[in-house]
Each structure stands twice: as C-alpha cells, then as structure tokens.
Amino acid sequence: MTADRRLGHWTPVLLVLPGALLFTALVVVPLGLTAWLSVLDYDSATGIKDTVTLSHYTAILTDGYYLEIFWRTLRIAALTTLICAAIGVPEAYVLARMHDPWRSIFLVVIIGPLLVSVVVRAFGWSMLLGSTGLVNQALHAFGLGTVRLLYTETAIVVALVHVMLPFMVIPVWTSLQKLDPAIEAAAWTLGASRLTAIRRVVFPEIMTGLLSGSLVVFGLAASSFAIPGLIGGRRLKMAATVVYDEYMHELNWPVGAAIAIVVLLANMLIMLGYNRLVEARTRKTLG
Amino acid sequence: MTFLTLERLGKQYGNSLAVETISLTVERGEFVSLLGPSGCGKITTLQMIAGLVTPTTGSIILDGRDITHEAVNRRGLGIVFQSCALFPHMTVAQNVAFGLEMRGIGRAERDKRVADILALVQLSAMAARYPRQLSGGQRQRVAIARALVIRPPILLLDEPLSNLDAKLREEMQFELARIQRQVGTTTIMVTHDQAEALSISDRVVVMAGGRIVQADAPFQLYERPATSAISSFLGRMNRLEAEWRAGRAVVAGIAMPCEAALRPDGAVSLFIRPEKILLAGVGGGVVDGRVTSRFFFGSHWLYRIDTAVGALTVSVPNQGLKLEDVGDAVGLKWPPDSLRHGGGISGAEIV
Numbered sequence: 001m002t003a004d005r006r007l008g009h010w011t012p013v014l015l016v017l018p019g020a021l022l023f024t025a026l027v028v029v030p031l032g033l034t035a036w037l038s039v040l041d042y043d044s045a046t047g048i049k050d051t052v053t054l055s056h057y058t059a060i061l062t063d064g065y066y067l068e069i070f071w072r073t074l075r076i077a078a079l080t081t082l083i084c085a086a087i088g089v090p091e092a093y094v095l096a097r098m099h100d101p102w103r104s105i106f107l108v109v110i111i112g113p114l115l116v117s118v119v120v121r122a123f124g125w126s127m128l129l130g131s132t133g134l135v136n137q138a139l140h141a142f143g144l145g146t147v148r149l150l151y152t153e154t155a156i157v158v159a160l161v162h163v164m165l166p167f168m169v170i171p172v173w174t175s176l177q178k179l180d181p182a183i184e185a186a187a188w189t190l191g192a193s194r195l196t197a198i199r200r201v202v203f204p205e206i207m208t209g210l211l212s213g214s215l216v217v218f219g220l221a222a223s224s225f226a227i228p229g230l231i232g233g234r235r236l237k238m239a240a241t242v243v244y245d246e247y248m249h250e251l252n253w254p255v256g257a258a259i260a261i262v263v264l265l266a267n268m269l270i271m272l273g274y275n276r277l278v279e280a281r282t283r284k285t286l287g
Numbered sequence: 288m289t290f291l292t293l294e295r296l297g298k299q300y301g302n303s304l305a306v307e308t309i310s311l312t313v314e315r316g317e318f319v320s321l322l323g324p325s326g327c328g329k330i331t332t333l334q335m336i337a338g339l340v341t342p343t344t345g346s347i348i349l350d351g352r353d354i355t356h357e358a359v360n361r362r363g364l365g366i367v368f369q370s371c372a373l374f375p376h377m378t379v380a381q382n383v384a385f386g387l388e389m390r391g392i393g394r395a396e397r398d399k400r401v402a403d404i405l406a407l408v409q410l411s412a413m414a415a416r417y418p419r420q421l422s423g424g425q426r427q428r429v430a431i432a433r434a435l436v437i438r439p440p441i442l443l444l445d446e447p448l449s450n451l452d453a454k455l456r457e458e459m460q461f462e463l464a465r466i467q468r469q470v471g472t473t474t475i476m477v478t479h480d481q482a483e484a485l486s487i488s489d490r491v492v493v494m495a496g497g498r499i500v501q502a503d504a505p506f507q508l509y510e511r512p513a514t515s516a517i518s519s520f521l522g523r524m525n526r527l528e529a530e531w532r533a534g535r536a537v538v539a540g541i542a543m544p545c546e547a548a549l550r551p552d553g554a555v556s557l558f559i560r561p562e563k564i565l566l567a568g569v570g571g572g573v574v575d576g577r578v579t580s581r582f583f584f585g586s587h588w589l590y591r592i593d594t595a596v597g598a599l600t601v602s603v604p605n606q607g608l609k610l611e612d613v614g615d616a617v618g619l620k621w622p623p624d625s626l627r628h629g630g631g632i633s634g635a636e637i638v
Contacts, residue, residue, distance in 0.1 A: 182372035185339055188359045189366040190437065191389035200385075204376045 038257035048254060056258035066242070066259065070266070073239040076153060077222035080160040084217045085210060087161070088168030092209075093202070095169065096176040110170075113163045122230035125159045126150055129231070151233035159227045164220060168213040175209030176202075211278040215271060222267055239263040290315040290473055291336070291441060296345035297497075298331050305331040307497035308345070313441075318467055318474045320484035323494035324520075329477045330445060332494070336475065337443050338362045349440060360389075365434030365472070369446045371426045373418040379405070379429050380414040386437040404436040407466060424455045431463070435470060442467070444476040448483060456480075460487050481521050485509060493517050511627075518558055525564070525599050527557040527626075536626075538596040541574055545626035555628055561589065561602035563625035566611065572618030578611050592617060 038056060041049040060066045095106055113121065128134050129149040136146045149155050179202065187197035225240040232238065237245070239259065246256030291313040298306040306328040313319050321329040334340035336347060338359035346355040354362055373382050380401050387397045405411045408428040418426055427447060434442055447463065448456045464487040467474050478484050484491045485505040492502040501513040512518035515526065529536040529543060531552050536543040538557075545557055569575055576594035583589075583605075590601045590611065599619065611617055 180370050180372055182368040182370050183374060185359075186366070186368055186372035186433075187374075187385070188339075189337060189362075189364065190386035190433070191360050191363065192385075193360055196389070201374055 034257045038261050040254050042254045056255050069242050080221040081214045081218045083161045084164050084168040092169045092172035111166050118226040129155050155231045159231050160221050164217045167216045171209040171213040175206045179205050292348040294346045299343045316471050318489045320488035320491045321477045322484040327494040328497040329494050333477045365439035365442045367430045367434050367444045367447045371430040383433045404432045408432045423451050442472045442474045523561050525559045529555050529557050531555045544623035546624050559626045561600045564601045564621050567618040567620045569616045569618050572620035578615045
C-alpha cells in the first residue's frame with residue numbers, strides 16, 4: 001500500500017523524464033551554450049575571452065547595419081505571410097470544392113515544392129530570375145527590356161512564397177473540411193450573395209486555419225537560410241545568413257550568438273502575441 | 288387557391304435522371320410531404336424549388352410568378368437543412384438575425400422579430416448561446432426560427448428530423464406541426480420516414496424513380512394506396528392471392544369476405560392491414576389458424592398466424608386482454624371492406 005503510494009507519487013515524474021531528457025539535451029543545453037557564448041568578450045587578435053560583457057548586444061542593437069538586416073527579415077517574413085494568405089486561402093477553397101481524383105492530384109501539386117531539395121529549388125529560381133533567365137527573355141521578347149530580379153528582396157519573397165504555400169493551404173483546407181457544406185447554401189437562401197456568404201460565413205470558420213498557417217509561414221520565413229543565401233546573394237542578408245557569416249567568415253562567434261538570441265527573442269515575441277490572437281479566436285468559435 | 292405550381296419539372300445529371308417529371312400544385316398554407324426511398328428524386332425536387340439546383344426541364348411558378356431561374360438569394364424561401372447548417376461562430380440570436388440583416392432591416396425591428404420568433408420556438412432563454420451549446424432538438428428549432436423569421440412565402444424542410452433520436456423526433460413532429468399551424472406558412476417537407484409524413488402533413492406525395500406515384504391525404508394514402516408498392520412502403524400489409532369467381536374472392540376453396548367490385552373472373556391480389564384483422568374463437572371467424580410467433584411492441588402485439596389461406600400478420604392492441612400463446616388455435620375475422628383488391632391497376636404498378 002505505502003509502496004504503491006510512493007510509486008504513484010513518482011509516476012508522473014517517471015513518465016515525463018524521457019521527454020524531458022531529450023528536450024534538455026537537444027534544446028535547452030545548446031540554447032544555454034549559445035546564450036552563454038553571446039555574453040563572452042571577443043578580441044579579433046586573441047579570440048574568445050573568459051570575461052562577461054553585454055557589449056555585443058549594445059553593438060548589434062545600435063549598429064545600423066544589423067538593424068537594417070533585422071528590419072529586412074521582418075519585412076520579408078511579413079510580406080511572404082501576407083502573399084501566402086492571399087494565394088493560399090482561395091487555393092484551399094477551390095481545393096475543398098474539388099472532387100476526387102482531381103483533389104488528390106492537386107494536393108500533390110500543392111505539396112510538390114516540399115518534395116524538391118531546397119538548394120535545387122533555389123537554383124531553379126535563380127535560373128528563372130537571372131539576367132538571362134526565362135523571365136527576362138520573355139520580357140525582352142515583348143520589347144520591355146531586362147529587369148534586375150535576382151539578388152533582390154522581390155526574388156527572395158517569390159521563392160519563399162513558392163515553398164511556404166503548402167504550410168498555408170493545408171491548415172486552411174483542413175478547417176474547410178470541417179465546415180458543413182450546407183452552411184454556405186444556408187447563407188444564400190437567407191439572402192446573402194456568394195461573396196457575402198464567403199465573407200460572413202465561410203471566412204470566420206477558416207480563420208483559425210489561416211492564423212495557424214500564418215504562424216508557421218512567418219516562423220519559417222523569418223528563419224529561412226538557403227533561399228536568402230542563394231537568391232539574395234552576398235549583399236542582401238537576412239537574420240539567418242548574417243549569423244552564418246559571423247560564425248563562418250568573421251569567426252566572431254559571440255556576436256553571431258548574440259544576433260541569434262536577439263532574433264529568437266524577437267520571433268518569440270511576435271509569435272506569442274500572434275498565438276494569443278489565435279487562441280482568443282479559437283475559444284470564441286470552438287469553445 | 289393554387290400557390291405553388293411545379294410544371295413538368297425534371298432534372299438530369301449527365302446521363303442519369305434524378306427527377307423524370309414532377310407536376311404538383313400546392314395550396315396556400317398547405318403542409319405537403321414528399322415521401323419516398325432514397326434516390327427517388329425528392330431531395331432534388333426540394334433543391335429545385337429552393338433554387339439550389341437548376342431544373343433541366345419544366346418550370347416553377349410561385350404565386351403567379353415564374354421563379355424557375357431566379358437566383359437562390361433572391362427567391363427568399365425559408366429552408367431548413369438536414370444538418371441544421373447553423374453558423375457555428377454566431378450566437379442563436381445572430382443566426383436568426385442573419386436573414387434580416389441581409390434584407391437591410393433596421394436594428395430595432397430586427398431585434399423585435401428575432402425575439403418574437405425565438406419565443407415562438409420556445410428558445411428565448413438561449414438567444415446568447417452558440418449552436419454547439421445546444422441539444423439536437425434545440426438546434427433544429429433555431430434552424431426553423433432562422434428560416435421563418437424572414438417571413439418566407441414557402442418553408443422547405445429537408446429531412447429536418449432525421450438526425451434526432453426516436454423519442455425527440457416524435458416530440459419535434461408535434462412541435463413542427465404546431466409552429467406551422469401557428470405561422471400558417473406553406474410548407475414542403477422531404478422525408479423518408481412514413482410515420483413523420485403521415486402524422487403531420489395535410490397531403491403526402493409519394494415519389495419513386497423520379498416521379499410522383501400518388502399524392503393524397505395521409506389517411507386516404509394509408510387506406511387506399513394506389514399500388515402494392517406504396518401499401519407495403521406505408522406500414523405493414525398482408526397479401527392474399529385469390530381467384531375471382533362470379534363476384535366472390537376464393538382462396539384455397541374458402542370464400543373471402545371482401546369489398547364489392549365489378550371485375551372479370553380470374554386471379555386477383557387481396558390486401559389487408561394487420562390491425563384490421565380481429566381474433567375470434569376457433570370456428571368463429573372466416574378462417575382458423577395457429578399462432579406461430581408473437582412479438583411485443585409496447586402499444587400492440589404482433590402475431591404471425593398460419594392459416595389455410597397462408598401466413599397472416601395480425602396486430603392486436605395491448606389492452607390487457609387475454610393473450611394467445613404460440614401454438615394456440617385461433618379464428619380470424621375482419622370487416623369485409625377491409626380486405627381490398629390490389630387496386631384497379633394491377634400490372635401497372637410503379638417500382
């Protein structure tokens with residue numbers, strides 16, 4: 001009896017332990033090491049020192065070079081999310097109204113970008129958008145002259161939207177699946193036009209899917225590395241690429257770590273705020 | 288006075304005919320049920336009236352106006368869907384107010400009409416609830432209120448009670464009938480449940496294979512079904528194969544008292560409902576038999592009785608009278624008018 005009770009007392013701890021260990025080893029320890037690294041002093045002649053300093057943070061947050069990169073990262077991620085929503089929601093709506101076999105076929109088409117390696121995909125875009133690429137050849141053929149597309153923010157956003165779209169379409173499609181198809185018809189019979197029915201009845205129902213999709217797209221876009229690295233070129237840096245540069249080219253690990261921590265905190269702040277919005281919405285519609 | 292007319296209405300999907308041809312007139316204030324097995328075209332017919340499906344042939348005339356090709360959101364008919372189709376993110380009051388909002392009716396009048404209709408369906412206390420917080424029956428009543436609040440010329444009900452459990456379904460049938468009588472809206476209900484159709488409609492339209500088989504008042508339909516298919520679809524029916532000879536029906540050498548008719552000699556099918564057969568003492572009836580099985584249904588008993596003229600099903604009300612046991616010998620009798628000929632149209636039966 002007492003032995004049982006003692007074991008019962010420890011059961012939750014034992015159940016949590018494996019997951020907790022894994023989480024500690026894979027997330028908490030590396031994060032802690034990064035945070036520790038970010039407050040260590042650095043000298044270009046002697047390398048990392050043992051003295052603790054907050055100078056990296058003050059340097060990053062006052063240097064216009066870094067601030068511009070942070071601002072660009074935020075802008076590109078927000079724009080990608082917005083465009084994904086604008087394309088993804090109608091796409092999911094059309095997908096939900098399709099019948100098999102077309103639905104299955106187009107589902108594969110939508111998930112398609114995820115099946116191609118990110119490097120191959122990025123090179124594909126640089127071939128399309130380059131100064132002698134397909135887009136410019138087409139513009140040239142119509143006598144419109146060439147446009148500089150590669151190594152611009154536009155190119156990064158285009159490539160990001162391409163790969164992030166499935167992360168928007170799938171959650172929206174899932175919430176559409178849960179919707180009773182008669183609901184739209186009910187709105188029509190009550191006098192709503194097609195557009196009003198979508199706006200007043202369908203849209204509020206897929207809001208949860210849209211918000212969670214945006215969360216995923218924003219997070220992935222803000223921390224993307226390969227696409228800005230290959231399509232943005234050397235000059236157009238985003239948060240992840242500048243961290244890479246600090247580590248691998250400048251060999252200034254503490255500054256790289258400090259940037260990583262700043263980006264992480266900023267991302268977390270934005271996503272937590274956003275998540276509160278999602279949850280408030282969900283509580284209202286689903287209870 | 289004819290209010291709604293369906294004129295040779297038909298709908299074809301590719302090569303399959305959902306509705307072959309439907310011609311029907313509905314009076315103002317009438318409660319009409321479309322009854323039939325699944326795939327008989329009753330739902331397509333309802334959807335064509337609602338404007339959700341465009342007919343391939345024929346026309347729909349409402350109060351002298353051709354509405355065949357009018358858009359669903361301009362038609363203004365009230366529709367209750369099988370799934371209720373309430374808007375999940377809106378409260379009961381917002382759901383009901385939606386149709387009024389779409390009509391641009393001002394706040395004050397909107398609130399008043401919503402309150403009135405919720406009182407009618409006895410849900411005033413639930414106005415601020417969300418659909419997920421309601422029971423199945425309450426949801427159904429909200430759907431009815433939402434359809435009625437716009438004061439539609441016609442209320443269309445698509446199997447409104449099929450998602451409810453048996454007990455609640457019966458309660459809602461009476462509730463639906465009460466609301467319809469009170470508001471007086473012309474109502475067309477689609478159902479596959481014959482009890483539902485018989486109990487609350489003024490007229491039942493039996494459909495099969497995309498056509499109307501019989502349209503009649505419930506009592507007429509039950510008592511005088513046009514075909515044996517209808518008779519066995521509506522309740523239970525005993526069937527006897529008889530020989531018609533010189534104005535009398537004879538089965539296995541026994542003369543059957545049946546309704547009078549002028550018909551040529553030959554084979555004839557006779558029909559009698561189980562509740563029309565009465566138990567009598569042995570030798571005291573038309574034919575004697577032996578009870579082979581007995582089933583209890585609460586309100587009545589159902590006997591299977593083997594007789595010289597074949598196996599008959601007999602229903603006896605549960606009135607606390609003497610019970611026959613399996614193996615008991617009984618006599619059977621019936622009022623002659625209850626044993627009917629298989630319609631005048633044997634051979635021309637549909638289905």
